[in-house]
Amino acid sequence: MKIVIIGANAAGMSAASRIKRKEADSRVVVLEATQEVSYGACGLPFYIAGLNNDLDLVRIRSVADFEKSGIVMRTGYKVEGIDFATKTVFGTTDAEHAFSENYDRLLIASGAAARKLNVPGADKANIFTLKTPQDAEQIRTAIEHKHPRVVIIGGGAIGLELAEACLLKKVKSLHIIETSGQLLPGFDEEFARAAKTELEKYGVNVHLNARVNSFTGYEAVSHVATERGGHDADVVIISIGVEPSTSFAKGIRKLANGAIETDQHMRTSEKDVFAAGDCASVWSMLLNKPVYMPLGTYANKQGRLAGDCLVGKDAPYDRALGTVMLRCVGLEFAKTGITEAEAKAAGIDAKSVSVRAHSHPQYYPNACDIEIKLCYGATDRVLLGAQMMGTRDTALRINPIAVAIDRGMTTDELGFADFGYAPPFSSVWDAVAVAANAAK
Numbered sequence: 001m002k003i004v005i006i007g008a009n010a011a012g013m014s015a016a017s018r019i020k021r022k023e024a025d026s027r028v029v030v031l032e033a034t035q036e037v038s039y040g041a042c043g044l045p046f047y048i049a050g051l052n053n054d055l056d057l058v059r060i061r062s063v064a065d066f067e068k069s070g071i072v073m074r075t076g077y078k079v080e081g082i083d084f085a086t087k088t089v090f091g092t093t094d095a096e097h098a099f100s101e102n103y104d105r106l107l108i109a110s111g112a113a114a115r116k117l118n119v120p121g122a123d124k125a126n127i128f129t130l131k132t133p134q135d136a137e138q139i140r141t142a143i144e145h146k147h148p149r150v151v152i153i154g155g156g157a158i159g160l161e162l163a164e165a166c167l168l169k170k171v172k173s174l175h176i177i178e179t180s181g182q183l184l185p186g187f188d189e190e191f192a193r194a195a196k197t198e199l200e201k202y203g204v205n206v207h208l209n210a211r212v213n214s215f216t217g218y219e220a221v222s223h224v225a226t227e228r229g230g231h232d233a234d235v236v237i238i239s240i241g242v243e244p245s246t247s248f249a250k251g252i253r254k255l256a257n258g259a260i261e262t263d264q265h266m267r268t269s270e271k272d273v274f275a276a277g278d279c280a281s282v283w284s285m286l287l288n289k290p291v292y293m294p295l296g297t298y299a300n301k302q303g304r305l306a307g308d309c310l311v312g313k314d315a316p317y318d319r320a321l322g323t324v325m326l327r328c329v330g331l332e333f334a335k336t337g338i339t340e341a342e343a344k345a346a347g348i349d350a351k352s353v354s355v356r357a358h359s360h361p362q363y364y365p366n367a368c369d370i371e372i373k374l375c376y377g378a379t380d381r382v383l384l385g386a387q388m389m390g391t392r393d394t395a396l397r398i399n400p401i402a403v404a405i406d407r408g409m410t411t412d413e414l415g416f417a418d419f420g421y422a423p424p425f426s427s428v429w430d431a432v433a434v435a436a437n438a439a440k
Helices: 010-022 041-048 063-068 133-144 157-168 189-201 296-310 340-345 395-406 411-415 431-437
Strands: 002-006 027-032 072-075 077-083 088-093 098-102 105-108 112-114 127-129 149-153 173-177 205-207 212-216 223-226 229-232 235-238 242-244 273-275 282-284 289-291 324-328 331-337 350-358 369-377 383-390
Touching: 002 010, 002 098, 010 027, 010 063, 010 105, 010 296, 027 077, 041 133, 041 157, 063 072, 105 296, 127 133, 133 157, 133 235, 149 157, 149 229, 157 173, 157 189, 157 324, 173 223, 189 205, 189 324, 189 331, 189 369, 189 383, 205 229, 273 296, 324 395, 331 395, 340 350, 340 383, 350 431, 369 395, 369 431, 383 395, 395 411, 395 431, 411 431
Parallel strands: 002 027, 002 105, 027 072, 105 273, 127 235, 149 173, 149 235, 173 205
Antiparallel strands: 077 088, 088 098, 112 242, 212 223, 223 229, 282 289, 324 331, 331 383, 350 369, 369 383
């Protein structure tokens, strides 16, 4: 059987590697539009910050590594269309040669591109997006040598990680512009407000409910104009999310944002065609439908399981909760599942409870407060979601709650789970248990 994979990053190469381990005789051909394969994009902000000075550390495996596994790697092959009737993929190479590739089964793992702003002046120099190692190199060079005035557009997780990078690089001034009324979309207001306060403590100027109208400057950007005023800038970093790279896949069923719609087995609306990663939907466990959550964890999980599905095995992935974590300068944030507002929007009767508990006993050094907010069913108290923040020992505590939601546990069950205890790590009642036992 011949399997063609479009895209050579997390989902695509996880699938390719899995197929060769499971069905060594299968012919696997990977078509990648760029010369980069298998890199960890989530590590790029930390390279920009100087926390890692070797960009090659985010490059996980090389073309040669995959070819040793028997995978046919074709970089510089840009797919421009698919004929589903004849099972043929076609496009153009970097050398501007046309190519076509037939398949028995196809995996679309083309990823997503960084969204850009379509406003006057958006093509000026020193306006960047972050998606690839090359992007990271350019941004680091721009902010490292001249200590410029920086404007970050977008207040999501990546925008906040980039803000910390700019602070560590001691830029001259830093502004964050966010179109909505809060930072960290998806988190409740109190968590977003804490992130804003933390950034402002370090001199960051945060502008909410502000929309960019234009960029001005001679050849390079020098000013960002918004509906609520303007800001001088030597460097602008646009971090407003991603767009699924699926324009070549015409006729296939997609979500409203262009992501390819898949079922729990990563199958698409076209026969023998699967999709995984940032170009595709993922199945929400709590909402029981396909949703778009472009996270590296899902790209890797979907890719591995899609590899099994492509060789005929039953390997569904229907347990996505949207679990995320990040650091914003001196605060850790984490979230899993849905909030009370999200639950009610989905027709789920839910309640929330918020608590503040110590990370470990105060008689042991460096204890800190952790704020935890749980969402749970109003009548059955089955866990639906959690959010948390604290200066340390916080983010990883989201993982046991994610497991509890995955297993359908109630707050009562989580509150009496057998958590470990020792004063350097936890109180006798862990903060997670304290939150669970506060649910009524």
